Amino acid sequence: MLYADYNGSSPMLNEVKDYLRLRMQSNIFANPNAIHSLGQKINSAINESRKTLAQYCGCDPYQIIFNSGASEGITQILSSILNEAREDQKIIITSPIEHSVVLNILEHYEKVKGFKIIYTNVDLHGQVDLNHLRELISEYKCAIVCVMAVNNETGVFQPYQEIASLCKEVSVPYFCDTTQLIGKVPFNFNESQLDYAVCSGHKLGALPGSGFMIIKDRTQLKPLIFGSSQEGGQRGGTQNYLGIETLAIAMKEHFNSYSLINNLEQEKLLFEKNMKINFPEVQIIGEDHPRLPGTTLIGLAGIHGQAVQIELEAQDIFVTTSSACTDNNPETSKVLKAMGVNEDIGRSVIRISLSPSCLKEDYSKLSKALGQAYLKLKKIDAFGY
Amino acid sequence: MLYADYNGSSPMLNEVKDYLRLRMQSNIFANPNAIHSLGQKINSAINESRKTLAQYCGCDPYQIIFNSGASEGITQILSSILNEAREDQKIIITSPIEHSVVLNILEHYEKVKGFKIIYTNVDLHGQVDLNHLRELISEYKCAIVCVMAVNNETGVFQPYQEIASLCKEVSVPYFCDTTQLIGKVPFNFNESQLDYAVCSGHKLGALPGSGFMIIKDRTQLKPLIFGSSQEGGQRGGTQNYLGIETLAIAMKEHFNSYSLINNLEQEKLLFEKNMKINFPEVQIIGEDHPRLPGTTLIGLAGIHGQAVQIELEAQDIFVTTSSACTDNNPETSKVLKAMGVNEDIGRSVIRISLSPSCLKEDYSKLSKALGQAYLKLKKIDAFGY
Numbered sequence: 108m109l110y111a112d113y114n115g116s117s118p119m120l121n122e123v124k125d126y127l128r129l130r131m132q133s134n135i136f137a138n139p140n141a142i143h144s145l146g147q148k149i150n151s152a153i154n155e156s157r158k159t160l161a162q163y164c165g166c167d168p169y170q171i172i173f174n175s176g177a178s179e180g181i182t183q184i185l186s187s188i189l190n191e192a193r194e195d196q197k198i199i200i201t202s203p204i205e206h207s208v209v210l211n212i213l214e215h216y217e218k219v220k221g222f223k224i225i226y227t228n229v230d231l232h233g234q235v236d237l238n239h240l241r242e243l244i245s246e247y248k249c250a251i252v253c254v255m256a257v258n259n260e261t262g263v264f265q266p267y268q269e270i271a272s273l274c275k276e277v278s279v280p281y282f283c284d285t286t287q288l289i290g291k292v293p294f295n296f297n298e299s300q301l302d303y304a305v306c307s308g309h310k311l312g313a314l315p316g317s318g319f320m321i322i323k324d325r326t327q328l329k330p331l332i333f334g335s336s337q338e339g340g341q342r343g344g345t346q347n348y349l350g351i352e353t354l355a356i357a358m359k360e361h362f363n364s365y366s367l368i369n370n371l372e373q374e375k376l377l378f379e380k381n382m383k384i385n386f387p388e389v390q391i392i393g394e395d396h397p398r399l400p401g402t403t404l405i406g407l408a409g410i411h412g413q414a415v416q417i418e419l420e421a422q423d424i425f426v427t428t429s430s431a432c433t434d435n436n437p438e439t440s441k442v443l444k445a446m447g448v449n450e451d452i453g454r455s456v457i458r459i460s461l462s463p464s465c466l467k468e469d470y471s472k473l474s475k476a477l478g479q480a481y482l483k484l485k486k487i488d489a490f491g492y
Numbered sequence: 493m494l495y496a497d498y499n500g501s502s503p504m505l506n507e508v509k510d511y512l513r514l515r516m517q518s519n520i521f522a523n524p525n526a527i528h529s530l531g532q533k534i535n536s537a538i539n540e541s542r543k544t545l546a547q548y549c550g551c552d553p554y555q556i557i558f559n560s561g562a563s564e565g566i567t568q569i570l571s572s573i574l575n576e577a578r579e580d581q582k583i584i585i586t587s588p589i590e591h592s593v594v595l596n597i598l599e600h601y602e603k604v605k606g607f608k609i610i611y612t613n614v615d616l617h618g619q620v621d622l623n624h625l626r627e628l629i630s631e632y633k634c635a636i637v638c639v640m641a642v643n644n645e646t647g648v649f650q651p652y653q654e655i656a657s658l659c660k661e662v663s664v665p666y667f668c669d670t671t672q673l674i675g676k677v678p679f680n681f682n683e684s685q686l687d688y689a690v691c692s693g694h695k696l697g698a699l700p701g702s703g704f705m706i707i708k709d710r711t712q713l714k715p716l717i718f719g720s721s722q723e724g725g726q727r728g729g730t731q732n733y734l735g736i737e738t739l740a741i742a743m744k745e746h747f748n749s750y751s752l753i754n755n756l757e758q759e760k761l762l763f764e765k766n767m768k769i770n771f772p773e774v775q776i777i778g779e780d781h782p783r784l785p786g787t788t789l790i791g792l793a794g795i796h797g798q799a800v801q802i803e804l805e806a807q808d809i810f811v812t813t814s815s816a817c818t819d820n821n822p823e824t825s826k827v828l829k830a831m832g833v834n835e836d837i838g839r840s841v842i843r844i845s846l847s848p849s850c851l852k853e854d855y856s857k858l859s860k861a862l863g864q865a866y867l868k869l870k871k872i873d874a875f876g877y
Contacts, residue, residue, distance in 0.1 A: 115526050118521035143811070182716070182728070347700045350701045413527070416528065425522070427527055
């Protein structure tokens, strides 16, 4: 099996599996808020995990708040900011290529609370137009700027550090969706000047249902899920301590494999080059910009992406046609539409996303299988199907 | 080790451990929303788990919404109801013995949204006064009635089915916190006439960070965590599929062990009887009402509960002084205060909570250790400490 959907979700890391196997033998299971030593041991483990994550994410342990994942983090951060917006600042500046979670929340605030959303332009290759964003920020008094760090479909890096500086200059809160960034490339919260970051455990190969936020100034955050004093009163509910422990294990592994990223990137570029040599009409979406190592969004006009996905699956290779959350829609994704990608290419794309643990042979296998799929499907297409 | 804090959290069930060990060998890890067969397999497993839980909880699979646990469920349900309350109905009827999550949310609505909270009386033995509640319901036009099914500290059952009938008569939404009920005793959502129920995986011995709500009429529910179309659009975020799978495994085990409940209850009553014979001044809180099998809240005036807890821990027995969430507070708990329990007893209590898997020997061990602790601490007390 070749799993090539790491942007959708990462399979559980072997180190996490090993940890859980041992952990299940320990019999240390209790409520981390209990007064007895079992509870206190678990509470200590939570705080050790917090320290580990802080170390690998370049922040203070106190800035980390554990939760159930990025969707929860995004909802809590955005609603904390938007609920406090002044009446004369009910404007949101964002991009049309944000994840559907972000866009759905912002549209909710538009519909229900009277906010106005202004979208920044995105270039043909999937990057937010920084000059346009600069103009918008100086033109509108906005409550928030909301631009992701990396696009989940194209893998294109957004200029988030420059946006953070821009926002700092005019004292506007900046929310950067870091869901696809953390764990995939080195990340330093403090150096990046971000106000907020979010992370989902299942993207890291930790237990699904785990996650955390990093919050520069915790006083700005309001609880979303109520509870007692867990997470300093900012996230109620008995802590998902096993999830938290695996977050630290997984993040450590990612940190250690950052040295393999360049290699992954080189193998990817070679794969893309070969595909273009063999199929000159192939398009690699976003290739003019720096992209996540391991992510390729590739299309061949006239061929249906879903058909390619099925052909690959017959060879035990698992890819998607866009992001997992919009995957069932056979149309061109919103992200590609915003980039001005035409329907013919838009419907043809598949997303390949590998991790640094993948091998040179994986790209060879992909290359061969994708080539065969294209040849087969082009032939069918030529018969007028 | 004798773990006697099942009301705080249940250790992971052996069946859940066995399941996870096998599950980790399967390599089926992916985003359940992905189009490929790995994603679809996981999505099917989620829906199979939903069916299993529905079967054991007496509801329709469609009424189950997975989330991160009871605190999230409580927050989502209460805010869905209270945000829709009419201006002339901004009254909440609740009890003073609710879990701190519930009380904290209600107090938030009091402070921020101008609701008025009216508390029903509670009798000396920890049960909500149904007659008083009836009066309140007929006197006030309220937005919600909010009374738990079982108190987490005393284990005392509340008359939740009667309250459900009362509320139905006057068409008032009833929120019943079922966190301590589900999995501990047979539960049938539809037969109980409840509108809402909540459950935390960690109370069942499933993975922490998992949970679900049961919602009679899903159209009444608003999303708390935004996302895409997961859980019918009512709970965003990539599903905690491992957590969900373990919920079904754990619930099946609890269902199968309901036959052991009577035995647990008999052993508990025998233990309590022996404690009262040996220490006539001992008090069993709530003993005049039906209580959760396996739950004993026991106090001996003049002795500090925390000291007892430490003495027991020295013998590898783990109990708490009240609920885990308020455990660090050495004062009489809010629940006991509301019941009119005096400070001398209130500060002395420890909560013992066992599960049907516990053995006769466990109560013998407890009896012996608790007796020794009382003798020792009484002696110290006699010296004026």
